[in-house]
Amino acid sequence: MSDYFLEIQNLTKYFLLNNDVLSRLTGKTRTLKAVDDISFFIKPGETLGLVGESGCGKSTTARLVTRLIEPSSGAILLKGEDLLAFPPSRMLAMRKTIQLVFQDPYSSLNPRKTVMQILSRPLEVHDLAHGWAAKRRQVLHLLRLVGLGVEHADRYPHEFSGGQRQRLAIARALAVSPQLIIGDEPVSALDVSIQAQILNLFRELQEELNLTYLFIAHDLSVIRHISDRVAVMYVGKIVEMGTVEEIFTHPQHPYTQALLAAVPEADPRKPPPRLTLHGELATPIDPPPGCRLYGRCPLATEICSQVSPPLSDRGGAHYVACHNV
Amino acid sequence: MADPVLQLDDLTVRFHLKRGQLTAIDGVTFTVHRGETFGLVGESGSGKTVTARSVMRLIPMPPGEIVRGRILYEGTNILEHSDQQMRALRGKKIAMVFQEPMSALNPVFTVGKQIADALRTNLGMSKKEAKTRVIELMQLVGIPSPAARYDNYVHEFSGGMRQRVMLAMALSCNPVFLIADEPTTALDVTIQATILELIRSMIERFNMSLIFITHNLGVVAHTCDTIGVMYASHLVELGTKNELFANPLHPYTVGLLNSIPRLDAKAKYLTPITGSVCNMLQPPNGCKFHPRCGHAMDICTQEIPRLKEVAPGHFVACHLHT
Numbered sequence: 001m002s003d004y005f006l007e008i009q010n011l012t013k014y015f016l017l018n019n020d021v022l023s024r025l026t027g028k029t030r031t032l033k034a035v036d037d038i039s040f041f042i043k044p045g046e047t048l049g050l051v052g053e054s055g056c057g058k059s060t061t062a063r064l065v066t067r068l069i070e071p072s073s074g075a076i077l078l079k080g081e082d083l084l085a086f087p088p089s090r091m092l093a094m095r096k097t098i099q100l101v102f103q104d105p106y107s108s109l110n111p112r113k114t115v116m117q118i119l120s121r122p123l124e125v126h127d128l129a130h131g132w133a134a135k136r137r138q139v140l141h142l143l144r145l146v147g148l149g150v151e152h153a154d155r156y157p158h159e160f161s162g163g164q165r166q167r168l169a170i171a172r173a174l175a176v177s178p179q180l181i182i183g184d185e186p187v188s189a190l191d192v193s194i195q196a197q198i199l200n201l202f203r204e205l206q207e208e209l210n211l212t213y214l215f216i217a218h219d220l221s222v223i224r225h226i227s228d229r230v231a232v233m234y235v236g237k238i239v240e241m242g243t244v245e246e247i248f249t250h251p252q253h254p255y256t257q258a259l260l261a262a263v264p265e266a267d268p269r270k271p272p273p274r275l276t277l278h279g280e281l282a283t284p285i286d287p288p289p290g291c292r293l294y295g296r297c298p299l300a301t302e303i304c305s306q307v308s309p310p311l312s313d314r315g316g317a318h319y320v321a322c323h324n325v
Numbered sequence: 326m327a328d329p330v331l332q333l334d335d336l337t338v339r340f341h342l343k344r345g346q347l348t349a350i351d352g353v354t355f356t357v358h359r360g361e362t363f364g365l366v367g368e369s370g371s372g373k374t375v376t377a378r379s380v381m382r383l384i385p386m387p388p389g390e391i392v393r394g395r396i397l398y399e400g401t402n403i404l405e406h407s408d409q410q411m412r413a414l415r416g417k418k419i420a421m422v423f424q425e426p427m428s429a430l431n432p433v434f435t436v437g438k439q440i441a442d443a444l445r446t447n448l449g450m451s452k453k454e455a456k457t458r459v460i461e462l463m464q465l466v467g468i469p470s471p472a473a474r475y476d477n478y479v480h481e482f483s484g485g486m487r488q489r490v491m492l493a494m495a496l497s498c499n500p501v502f503l504i505a506d507e508p509t510t511a512l513d514v515t516i517q518a519t520i521l522e523l524i525r526s527m528i529e530r531f532n533m534s535l536i537f538i539t540h541n542l543g544v545v546a547h548t549c550d551t552i553g554v555m556y557a558s559h560l561v562e563l564g565t566k567n568e569l570f571a572n573p574l575h576p577y578t579v580g581l582l583n584s585i586p587r588l589d590a591k592a593k594y595l596t597p598i599t600g601s602v603c604n605m606l607q608p609p610n611g612c613k614f615h616p617r618c619g620h621a622m623d624i625c626t627q628e629i630p631r632l633k634e635v636a637p638g639h640f641v642a643c644h645l646h647t
Contacts, residue, residue, distance in 0.1 A: 053513035053514065053515065053516075054484070054513050161601050161602075162369075163601060164601075191368040191369050191540065192368060192540055192541075192542070192581060192584060192585060193368060193580065193581060193584050193597055193598040194597070194601065195584075195586075195597075196584035196585070196586070196595040196596070196597030196598075197597040197599075199586065199595055200594050200595055200597060203593065203594060218513065218514065219514075220514070220588060221543075221585065221586040221587060221588050222586055224586060224587075224588055224591060225586035225587075225591065225592075225595065226586075244591070248588070248589075258515060259514060259515065260588070261518075262514045262515045262517065262518035263514055263543065263588055264517075264518075264521070264541070264543035264544050264546060264547045264548075265543050265546065265587075265588050265589070266542040266543045266546050266570075266582065266585050266587075267546055267570060268546045268547065268566050268567055268570050269570075270546075270589075272547040273514075273517075273518040273521065273543075273547060274518065275515065275518050275519055275522060277515060280483070281483075
């Protein structure tokens with residue numbers, strides 16, 4: 001039996017672009033390597049923060065873990081069991097174990113349904129409550145859990161603010177008593193003062209319900225606040241992974257260092273944001289061999305252009321993928 | 326202190342909507358001096374974008390209405406300008422950079438043509454002259470291979486590059502004043518750092534004045550000289566950057582600063598501001614922040630506090646500080 005709640009091994013997702021006959025015949029198909037051989041684990045009850053900039057593959061990773069899209073290769077182990085080997089009947093049950101909360105509180109709730117209907121749906125799909133009274137009880141319980149009230153049950157999504165709608169999305173995820181919640185940028189679209197409320201809510205729920213989180217965000221301060229461990233992604237690869245303390249106080253990978261240096265802190269006495277990496281993001285389409293950061297990295301050497309560095313443990317479960325560090 | 330370039334005096338803008346009247350900005354007063362960077366900070370619904378667009382007179386009237394106030398540009402009230410006079414200002418003297426470059430740039434024209442349009446319209450340049458200048462500008466803002474990319478369309482650029490295109494367009498006629506409305510919000514943090522550095526170097530080079538609108542306190546901490554905090558249509562606090570961060574007075578400003586997760590420290594729980602912003606169609610009586618304020622007194626529910634100078638250069642609109 002595994003110690004890990006979730007373990008991802010060599011997960012890959014390639015998208016074939018222009019996969020038409022002519023392109024295939026002339027050898028002109030292109031491959032977008034959205035997620036390229038990533039491995040990580042999450043222990044029960046902990047929060048793994050997944051951070052990276054646009055196009056790094058973090059959202060694709062979230063969808064792969066829940067099998068909303070199928071991986072090209074690799075393994076996903078849920079409490080030690082191979083998720084990819086689950087037949088459709090077990091997949092439905094799996095959907096109770098892992099739930100997603102999305103970024104946009106405006107498009108993730110059905111505008112034509114009331115809160116009662118939206119929150120009852122998972123109960124109906126998974127046969128968790130029978131009859132209106134039982135569903136009502138559950139729905140009111142869920143609303144209370146997320147800091148909303150009975151008066152909200154019969155309203156429509158458009159009657160709520162962004163922060164409240166995100167609470168509804170969380171309530172919906174909780175309806176099936178999940179064990180793992182994947183938040184795909186769940187606070188990015190919210191105002192700063194509301195972000196704080198929702199982050200606190202995530203915290204409280206984790207303690208109260210013993211939840212495990214995979215928390216995806218691009219905002220480093222948010223990641224620092226909510227995570228126990230952090231994985232940094234860059235163009236489809238994990239470049240560094242470790243405890244939140246280690247990553248934020250002793251970042252080793254040049255990309256992690258660049259990310260941290262670029263964040264403007266809300267204190268004029270702190271150093272201003274700095275650019276330590278120049279040039280543009282590498283392309284995930286038919287990438288050349290070697291490290292994805294080659295071309296922008298101040299530490300690059302010959303081997304970096306030829307061999308993609310493996311993620312290796314540098315001590316204390318601090319993993320870095322770099323030939324020169 | 327350098328001369329004032331832009332002065333907003335008691336600016337109040339209301340919208341007449343089917344569902345009611347909405348006063349988007351109320352009594353907004355501040356001054357931006359030559360070479361100064363003024364940060365306008367606030368969350369959704371605070372009125373900061375309406376303020377920016379009012380300066381450019383881009384608010385459709387109706388349903389908008391300037392209820393009262395003046396906007397003085399180099400001493401002249403531009404609210405009294407004719408359309409022709411405003412056109413002479415827009416793009417030439419006062420330029421604007423918008424938040425979402427994909428929506429602000431025209432997808433059916435090449436990038437080169439769009440920047441050239443600004444030059445040809447405002448400065449009367451010929452097609453050839455304009456093209457040369459555009460390529461220079463694209464170079465200036467750091468777009469690689471500008472001559473080749475002149476004929477590219479907006480969708481062929483990444484977010485950061487599109488923002489550079491907007492910046493090139495805004496700078497094309499050497500404006501005296503730039504208004505940047507959330508120019509880096511949609512961008513990744515490393516791209517944000519690049520664009521902020523670019524804006525800073527342009528300001529220095531051309532001695533421009535800048536109004537920088539954002540909800541990101543980290544960004545204002547490192548780019549602005551003076552900061553104005555807006556909440557639900559009012560300017561609630563105004564002061565130098567150092568003063569505001571060291572000694573925030575308005576409970577909203579304090580709440581905002583306390584609710585931000587920090588990069589260097591880790592608290593188990595954040596201290597958010599309770600509740601959410603009021604319904605602007607039916608705002609509460611008195612101070613609009615009072616329902617969320619831990620220091621609310623009786624007077625707060627009755628009288629809207631006015632902006633008062635409580636320390637040199639530090640203004641706050643709060644009954645606690647009268």
